[in-house]
Amino acid sequence: MKMKRLLIVPLFLVACTVSKVYAQTKMTDQQVIEYVKQATQEGKEQKQIAVELARKGVTREQAERIKKQYEQQMGRDSVNMQGTELNEARLREEIKDETTVLTDNQPTKEELAKEDQVFGRNIFNTRNLTFEPNNNMATPPNYQLGPGDEVIIDIWGASQTSIRQTITPDGTINMQELGPIFLSGMTVEEANRFLKNKLGTVFANENNQIQMTLGNTRTIQINIMGEVVQPGTYALSAFSTVFHALYRAGGVNDIGSLRDVQLVRNGKKIASVDVYDFIMQGKVKDDIRLQEGDVIIVPAYDMLVKMSGNVKRPMKFEMKKDETLAALIKYAGGFNADAYSKSVRMVRQNGTEYEVKTVDEMDYSVCQLRDGDVVTVGAILNRFTNKVEIKGAVYRPDIYALDGKVNTVRALIEKAQGLMDDAFTNRAVLQRQRDDLTSEILSVDVKALMNGTIPDIPLRKNDVLYIPSIHDLQDLGSVTIYGEVTKPDEYPYADNMTLEDLIIQAGGLKEAASTVRVDVSRRIKDAKSVNSTDSIGQMFSFALKDGFVIDGQPGFVLQPYDQVFVRRSPGYQTQQNVTIQGEVIFGGTYTLTSKAERLSDLVKNAGGVTNSAYVRGAKLTRVANEEEKKRMQDVVKLMGRELGENAIDSLGLQVDSLFSVGIDLEAALANPGGDADLVLREGDVLNIPEYVNTVKINGAVMMPNTVSYRKGEKVSYYLSQAGGYSQHAKKSKKFIIYMNGQVAKVKGSGKDQIEPGCEIVVPNKKQSKANFGNILGYATSFSSLATMAATIVSLFK
Incomplete structure (x- = not known):
């Protein structure tokens, strides 16, 4: 039901919002349904699902049609929960079923599905319980012989012989000495006596012994009629019983x-089999062995009663007319431990309308049931009949039973092993619940009560006695240490705690800690002050040696809520590494020795570039610091406002920790220390590629292409190699992306701007803010988010 409601909402949104949809393929109704189910399981919002359906070509008419079909289906599902069950569900909703409220244990879907199953019906459709007859057991003496049975006659003593014969369709076996002998219809015991008399005339010696046994048994045909899954005629083993026949027919139907x-x-009814007797008590006396021509008839049930709530087996049960509510409770496995067993609720159809009945415990054995009854067992109340509790400064704070031994405040304290040394005995608090369930607080002088100077106080159920500690009444607070210590954290305050004590608790100083500057800040506290002050805190500074104070206020003791700041030494520096790779003599990682080290210094340290290096195409990749990440996040927000949030989502833009810096290494090497010679910082990676003699043409051209670089050729030459401009090219806004990450707008013919390895991009003048995703496809070589944003802004000028 919940899934169907979730399905209708996005379809309703589609029907309300879709006006025109252009789609190459149209989804079928079933595909729409499966798509919504999958999206719901993935946690997508309903509005998002509706938009995606609209994009996939789901029209208003289709959405309304599917919505209407599902509303009709929901109506049918409500009808399927018929009669008493539906009214029981309504009753639960109206009274907020006390069982679920008090236990806060709502039934799961699996539990609700189990309650709708009929107890015992699955016994004949499980693979593990077939009731298959055992053909290897000894032949029962009362087994009746018939056509197709094989009999084995063993004769031993003075004569030794064995005769194997199969009873013919006319019921006889044919023996050479005696001719046809009729055995059909005899039991094994009767056939043995008969054959001994017959064969005794042939094998007359008194030492001879004659014994008949059964070999292969015949197959019998029986008919199964009535309310079974597959009624019909079945060929079964002669040892088969009623249960096996029901299994072969698929069990009973609904x-x-x-x-x-x-x-x-x-033609005569010889037995009535009750499957519940077998399930509940293991009785097999009614599992009668079948005979040729038997007919099994399964009638419709008389009564089906549902048992729900706090029983061990909440299900539907088939009841006989003479069975009572007590029998139903037995079939349901009895009450759960938390069940309220004094009475149950029953919802019944009285022929005119529905009614609710309350059945008391004494009437369970006489309460007759009717078809369609729903019996619900509630839960016990979520409260105690004899609970008292003691908290605080006693040795064993706990919950105790209110009984003959523990019935006063003094007895409760003694039961809790007495007061602790830090107990505040002048005033304890006794919280008590009145008869109307409101609460009141009673003050208790524990010291006087324990000394006997005031009367003891009788306890009531649910009383809670709280005896505070003297420490509970004081704000001991905590102290906090920050900075260059092993475990910066908040620590509980203790009397006479010094700065050294706190540093030791924090694991000591780190290697980067400054020993000449440790600050302590303290809040202003004056409980007796009547005037305001401009001071909002105090600050103390110290110098340390080996973790001990050597400079500052001697004997300095911390106070609650002090904050300690261990500063980082300005003379402590960790190694900062940069990397150079590509066409250099000694590529790899190098450590910066100065904050002013530049690109040219790194190339020099690496032994210079190789003969095949393309210095002008060198590219620098840098790790973004927090300020740069924030700027890039601001760029994404700016683009979101300019282009729309949906466009940004479709582009998949996100702030990366790495970005490229546009450099001119050729100029940097020509003029070390100049403006082009950038200062390096930790994490920089300088890549010097091999010479690339191609130019890439992309964007709004007839055929994007990559061609050989030709020195001195104009931009128009390269565009002609891509088939020229497309119909919607924005010719005046074409730009060039260089290998080093720099971007430049084409000026004039652009012949002096074209360099090996660059990319010429022609924007499309029909691009709009809503479908800007294609523009990003033109700029696959953008060096950074900031560069891309700048280029995007220029395209819309």
Whole structure:
């Protein structure tokens, strides 16, 4: 039901918002349904699902049609929960079923599905319980022989022989000495006596012994009729029973009875089988062996009653007319431990309308049930009949039973092993619940009560006695240490705690800690002050040696809520590494030795560039610091406002920790220390590529292409190699992206701007803010988010 409601909402949104949809393929109704189910399981919002459906071509008419179909289906599902069950559900909703409220344990979907199953119906459709007859057991003496049975006659003593014969369709076996002998219809015991008399005339010696046994048994045909899954005629082993026949027929159907399975033989009803007797008590006396021509008839059930709530087996049960509520409770496995067993609620159809009945415990054995009854067992109340509790400064704070031994405040304290040394005995608090369930607070002088100078106080159920500690009444606070210590954190305050004590608790100083500057800030505290002050805090500074104070206020003791700041030494520097790779003599990682080290210094340290290096195409990749990340985040927000949030989402833009810096290494090497010679910082990676003699043409051209670089050629030459401009090219806004990450707008013919390895991009003048995603496809070589944003802004000028 919940899934269907979730399905209708996005379809309703589609029907309300879609006007025109252009789609190459149209989704079928079933595909729409499956798509919504999958999206719901993935946690997508309903509005998002509706937009995605609209994009996939789901029209208003289709959405309204599917919505209407599902509303009709929901109506049918409500009808499926018919009669008493539906009214029981309504009753639960109206009274907020006290069982679920008090236990806060709502039934799961699996539990609700189990409650709708009929107890015992699955016994005949499980693979693990087939009731298959055992053909290897000894032949029962009362087994009746018939055509197709194989008999084995063993003779030993003075004569030794063995005769194997199969009873013919006319019921006889043929023996050479005696001719046809009729055995059909005899039991094994009767056939043995008969054959001994017959063969005794042939094997007359008194030492001879004659014994008949059964070999292969025959197959019998029986008919299964009535309310079974597959009624019909079945060929079964002669040892088969009623249960095996029901298994072969697939068990009973939705209206079939398990309590009155009838066996008809020769036109007469000879037995009525109750499957519940087998399930509940293991009785197999009614599992009668079948005979040729038997008919099994499964009638419709008389009564189906539902048991729900706090029982061990909440299900539907088939009941006989003479069975009572006590029998139903037994079939349901009895009450749960938390069940309220004094009475149950029953919802019944009285022929005119529905009614609710309350059945008391004494009437369970006489309460007759009707078809469609729903019996619900509630839970016990979420409260105690004899609970008292003691908290605070006693040795064993706990919950205790209110009884003959513990019935006063003094007795409760003694039961809790007495008062602790830090107990505040002048005033304790006794919280008590009145008869109207409101609470009141009683003050208790524990010291006087324990000394006997005031009367003891009788306890009531649910009383809670709280005896505070003297420490509970004081704000001991805590102290906090920050900065260059092993475990900066908040620590509980203790009397006479010094700065050294706190540093030791924090694991000592780190290597980077300054020993000449440790600050302590203290809040202003004056409980007796009547005037305001401009001071908002005090600051103390110290110098340390080996973790001990050597400079500052001697004997300085911390106070609650002090904050300690261990500063980082300005003379402490960790190694900062940069990397150079590509066409250099000694590529790899190098450590910066100065904050002013530049690109030219790094190339020099690496032994210079190789002969095949393309210095002008060198590219610098840098790790963004927090300020740069914030700027890039601001760029994304700016683009979101300019282009729309949906466009940004479709582009998948996100702030990366790495970005490229546009450099001119050729100029940097020509003029070391100049403006082009950038200062390096930790994490920089300088890549010097090999010479690339191609130019890439992309964007609004007829055929994007990559061609050889030709010195002195104009931009128009390269565009002609891509088939020229497309119909919607924005010719005046074309730009060039260089290998080093720099971007430049084409000026004039652009012949002096074209360099090996660059990319010429022609924007499309029909691009709009809503579908800007294609523009990003032109700029696959953008060096950074900031560069891309600047280029995007220029395109819209």
